[in-house]
Amino acid sequence: MNSELDLFSDSSTPEKRVAELRQLIDHHNRLYYTQAEPEISDADYDKLYRELEDLEKAHPELADLNSPTQRVGSTPNSAFTQVSHPVPMLSIDDVFELKDSPEPKAELISFYERLQKNLGRKDIAVTLEPKIDGVAVSLYYENGALKYAATRGDGTMGDDITQNVRTIHSLPLSLRPTIAHSSRKYIVPSILEVRGEIFMPNSAFAAMNEERDEQGLPTFANPRNATAGTVKQLDSRIVATRPLAFLAHGLGAYDGEELGSEHDFHELLDTLSIPRNQPIRIAKNLEELLLGIDFFRNHRHEIDHATDGVVIKVLDRKERETLGFTSRAPRWAAAFKFLPEQQETTLKSISVQVGRTGVLTPVAELEPVLISGSTVSRATLHNQDEIEKKGIYLGARVLIEKAGEIIPAIVKVIDPDPSAKPFSLYDSVDGKCPSCQAPITREEGFVAWRCTNFECPAQATTAITHFASRKALDIDSMGETVAEALVRHGYATSPLDLFSLTENLLANLNLGTEESPRRFGEKNAAKVLASLSSARGKPLHKWLYAMGIRHLGESAAKELSRLHRQLSDLSTSPVLAELISDTRADAKKKNPELEPFAITGDVGPAVAESVLSFFRSPAGEHTLRKLADLGIDPVSDNYAPKPAEAPKLPLSGKTFVITGTLSQDRSYFKDLIEKNGGKVSGSVSKKTNYLLAGESAGSKFDKATQLGVVILSEDALADLLA
Template structure:
């Protein structure tokens, strides 16, 4: 869509038609930007469209509308969150733009005009203003009453926002309680954002896990604060800086310095630097200072915010329906450069993900020479249609990570061809030569070979994690050193180490050696001896099979006696067979078919096949149930054969693929050589039997911020005969709620389902 945004302007269109087209485009992109955190166009493109609409409405007042994007703040309200009304409107801020050299007498001409308007309205020659960086984040409000954080909310539609209190409490920079003396009421407005380096690490982690990379820190932040699980939010590198004041009851505040001093005393991080300017020239110089500081701030900035210093004067100037008249954001020109993409190289990450990296003709950008940029994955390459030899536009996302923004297709070489990562590496891992694969629902190509040299250290670290085999002393740098010095090639080689080899391991350099030591070595070898007897679910986790977490590992272990049973599992094969039939049955549904022109004979053939599949699925399900397999019917009353895979379709395929692969077969054979065959501690001969206990027959849903990890509670509930599910329905008996969990609380209230605390759940087990 972005390529066609400006086409409309070149056609013969009346001002009214153009205004309506601009409003449509801006409303759509407002929704993508604020509510979905998935913008299709750049900020610069959006700003250009917005400014065009502003100018069109100014030239033709009859076209003005209170519903126009120029008169409304962006709306980030999202379903699933409780709404909180703002005591005073949370407004947007008007933008003024830096001009390209030659477009105007001064590149900051709009800044000069804004300052002159302030001077005329206030009847002062040189009103005092402050200048500070414009943070590229998500606007929020924090309400403190008597020093305690009561709630946090997004801007929403300006009048009300989404309650994100539980998520905000996970952000270390935001204090839950203020030191005394604190104001009776203090509403702080500011930005939640991600700093550049943690954002880069987050994207690298997502690349390694085969997940789509975030386009920029702002998108990542917007998506994170709207997650429904605070535990997931806590794992993201969110930060906060305050820049504004809402409702306030306390010692009088008269100006920006008093506000800054108050927040500093209370331990609330403030957006800095705040430069006080006492004239137009000082204001222009302060804006230039902020521009020069952009590369050193460590987070994304796209402008400088100018505000009137005196609070009384702010009140005198007032606001429009959309923004205050006493402030403006001077938007810097985006730093972008064109260069040639000379090659694409493939890096094998430490988790097996293949990441394409663009090699560029070196180009100066944001104070550095850029010669490489990540392309994230094949989907990203296809979406932007990036090819070797293209002239590409490059910028630094978050002002630290080089990113290819777009392709100048007018300069594309005639012989260029679409790029395929799979064909570029001939379908094989560049590190070990084994076949690569792509899992359903993931965007990355991956090497799953457990013996791949590029992955040896990471797989060993994972193998030794506490939730896996708990070989704590062999994690991190020790594992990396063992791999680097050629002492192990796979995690299973740890069992071949002896006291002398491990004890003399040099963790330092030849010039400055640092021995691991016999005491540490003995401890590690004892942990390895203990691991030989760990149950099957711990070993499943240790293998690091994609899409297999702790909960799935425990479920799979209940269905298999030992590793040998799992490696040739008839049960997993049965689940795949049923899923294949279910997929075909669904595809043959006449209501789901797009082709309505089939002749009658073809329709009859499809219906016969559906009938045959239905009978076969029911027979297989009944047979597998008699054999003790766990086969769930999602709706026993339905005439349709709706079967639910308790392991999960993706997880089942991952397990089968792993044990059929060279890596999986090697692991089983190697363990057999080592005399290790992990057994299940929870194997149930008849999987359709239920555990009897104080929670038998009860269904629980967990929500909010809990004191223990959710999987721990799920395991506890199952061990006591109960069942933990993910969503509240009429069949739910109890909602176990920590702090937050608004949507599930609301659903429970609607259905009359009791909401209990963690303590009440535990008392049901041990009265």
């Protein structure tokens, strides 16, 4: 192994060997993920990694969150906690390339002229670097160890995403100076807050989408959206499977050797092996700045991440201090945004796709054209309103661009034909879902056409995953991967098909591919079947939520369960029918027919109409018949349609908020409170009666204290119930 780290070989104790292995693995991670220059084989790397895992298991007292073995992700968080940025995390002002202007770079020139005026001289050195289209993040290192990572948030407070950031292999979790990158010897700063962007490299994003497509999983629209969704995942094990990367570009809180210029900052990052944004160009005057902008325009497609512009910063850090800040951005920096590239082509046809939530999306099939470094042959048309607004018709000559350099979009029709009729999505599918042939609907006030069939095959994976989720029927071991495999192999086209599965079929279910099979196994199969058996007896509100009916969330399902004795009552519900007709007559007058039911705002006319429409539709009738065949008719566990006639419960009329770590999962206490007549809210307000607080209660505890809300322990809650 040709490495300076080979010199460190004192492994006479487990503690020393663990330290040695962590340093070796960090070193090889940097070579592999950052420099693309591995110096050992995968097998040798795996050998080191397994040795470290074994030692950490044998000696739990040596556990360290910054160990390379912790990058695989951990169990899900219930929510993100908030982190206060020690130095405000400001954004950068945009300056735009102007369209149809004699000087497209006029805004950039004005920015540079302001620098000249405020610094009192003509030539001001600035750096230029590609603008990364990712998610802004702050990494806070204390004495060389990553203490936390946080999103920008509102610039003052951000979400703590440390668990997710630990999964990014290119990021060092512990800082050690290397001699290869520095002209001087740096000492690791006692405090180093690095600002940068988390993103997905274009090549890795394409490979991930290709793999998901081969597995029958939904693909992501673009790297930016995929990154944003991944960073906010509550389960870091999922994050660990996504190809996230990080590049540093700025400095926050800092306690270390003086950094006189941006050069010094970049040298420090290189020395500590923190990946940084590149390439960097220096412009010493306005002429070089304008030439630098053209350089990045011409070479931006060679960069392996999405970029739609160039970030310009004053080179000298003392001059930055002189220039200062506005309330939201530094005066010494700007982001120059390129105009999106545009090309003309012909709209050959329009296909209609059914999404995983039942929304029908029209997609333009185009004559292939090269734009922003790639060939484009398709573009989303979003919805019927967008088509009509732009007057899009088959055979039209259209101007397309890549919005944010990623998503192809039609800007306008060129030389439109007045006699041409805009494309009609409804007519093109004859009013039926292309996937299941059920009728499609468009709700009042919404632009999307939608298939509302609970058993639509196009929605099968999403419907099954939701049906089995913890808040719904809680089918153990039935996650998205299993649901997708069942749909892909033709074993399930709707959630109710789960009740027909056998142990043999489930045990032999292939979750992988033909080339790399992965068997589900007998133990997991037994868990699924046991959960399905238990689900038959789950209360009405769980079943209503599990069915994924439009507008019907958890709270609305609970309220419907209070108003109806069993599921089969919903399709003929006089209460829901009255809710709809009452609104249509005069929403301001109280309805004497509805007043005794004291219906909460969770169930309004939109929910009532959505529920009745579903159960009275052919798809809903088929669902009820299938449930009857299975012998399932869920019953309410909180039936009390007229509160005045119901016995008073211990917590009736009281609003609770739950926070902190408790002896049971929060859902347990939520159910307990609601079964005893109370209501659970997500945020503390003047209307909150009680805060149920466990350990590490955080900001909700502070707010409750300020507002004088009664704070309960678990024992105090038990006393209330008694």
